[in-house]
Amino acid sequence: YRVAIENYLEPYLNYYVVKDLDEAQAAIRLLNKAQKGKANFFILDAFKDFQSPATLTPSEAKPAVDLIQCDPAHRNLINFLLHHVVVTETDELAKEISDEKLTVLAKSGRYIQRKYTISGGSVGLFEGKKIGRKKNLEVLEKTIQRSQQEEDKLSSRLHQLRDQLSQLKMAKDAGSIQQAQARLNQTIQEIATLRAKRESFENYLAENAFRRKEIEERIEQLSAKNKEIESALGSMSKEVEKAREQISNTDGSFRKVAEELSQASAAYNEKNIAFIRQQNKVSSIQRELSFREKNLDEARATLANAQRLLQQSTDEIASLNDQIEQLQKDLLEMYDLRKSKEGSLSEAEQEFFKARGGVNEIEDKL
Known part of the structure; x- marks a missing residue:
């Protein structure tokens, strides 16, 4: 079973096993001091209270933790790494794996199967010879x-x-x-x-x-x-100490320069504030001028529109005056016609009443 378990544990083969956090910190400091890269560590004290969760093992497979021989001090670490791993005797893939956490290893080391993934291939000559040396x-x-x-x-x-x-x-x-x-x-x-x-x-x-x-x-x-x-x-x-001493020796002149720089900076800030205020005033005047120009354009447009309406009204008034004059002429003609009609009507009435008087006389005679 060595090849199968070694293939599964390959990502962890470069990890170092240390007793506690102090040893890991000491190793990290040593690597940092020597500029030798980085390393990963398993801390045995961290697994002191680790208990393997219950895992449903297929009938044709064996739990990997039962196949490992190790020192008692490393047993919890092995349980942590392999508590969800089983080894099968055959090279046939499982048709279905119900548990998402379960990992199935072929005894020959040709594949590693999980619920959603599978990896495998040929087995090298030197595989299975790294662990347990x-x-x-x-x-x-x-x-x-x-x-x-x-x-x-x-x-x-x-x-x-x-x-x-x-x-x-x-x-x-x-x-x-x-x-x-x-x-x-x-x-x-x-x-x-x-x-x-x-x-x-x-x-x-x-x-x-x-x-x-x-x-x-x-x-x-x-x-x-x-x-x-x-x-x-x-x-x-x-x-570095020499450089610090030089810096401390030049600290007095640096302070003087710093004070002058501070005064110059204060003067610059005052000028800058005055400039900003002046710029704000100019911006305000420009905004007001733009607003006034906009109002002037609107007033000009309103005036032009009013003049156009006034011209239209003037034309309409002239047309109405012409119509009124024509109506007055027509009215005078109608008045003259009425007078002539009234005169003719009076004469007709007189003749009517005269004829009626004659008719009455004739009736009386009859």
Whole structure:
């Protein structure tokens, strides 16, 4: 399961595990002082009270936390990183993942599946060999110790068998000699196998010791560079102190210049205020002038409109006067016609009354 879990934990493989916040702060200060970039840290004390939430595990998968061997001090950290992770034995993708927080790993390391995402591909030759190296070294040391103990036991057994073989040879017992010889050969083979394993383990330890030596040399080089940086910082601090002394010596002249600058600034501010006031007055006058010009334009437009209306009214009055004169003429003519009509009517009435009187006389005679 090492490949699958290592692929999942790859974003965290460069994290450092520290005991508490003080160690993390000390490491950050060291990185900052040496200008060696940034690093991420897991703080074990922060996981002291961590409890893994309950996770629904599919029947064909195993919880990843149950597959990890670690020191008790790191158990809560492992639970935090893998409490929602399960490992399946097959390379077939799950058709559906109901829990959004659940992550399914293939044992072969070919894919990592979540509810909404999936990642995977080929598995490299060196994958699965990054995590647990320190633990492997401890296991190898214990294995070597056990092998040495077994070798000692087998060596003791070999001596016993050789003694028995010598005794049997002296007793000239052929059957017992063959059996003892067979046991001796088997023991020799086991010893050779154990020696080969021990040599392999010793070579591995030697290689790790060489790497450790290289790391220690690198640490010494970094320490030397840190000392150089500290020395440079010390010299720079001295230069800063000298600069501060020079600044303090020139503080008196600086104050005088500052006072003159303050007076000049005050005078400038007064002139600037007067200028702003004058500018405000000019702006006010310009606004008033613009308002007056606008009113004048409106008055001119109103006057032109009134003159136009007056001309129209004058024309209408002249036309009405002409009509009145014509009506007066017509009225006079009508008056004359009326008088003539009235005269004719009077004559007709007289003739009517005269004729009627004649008719009355004739009626009386009849």
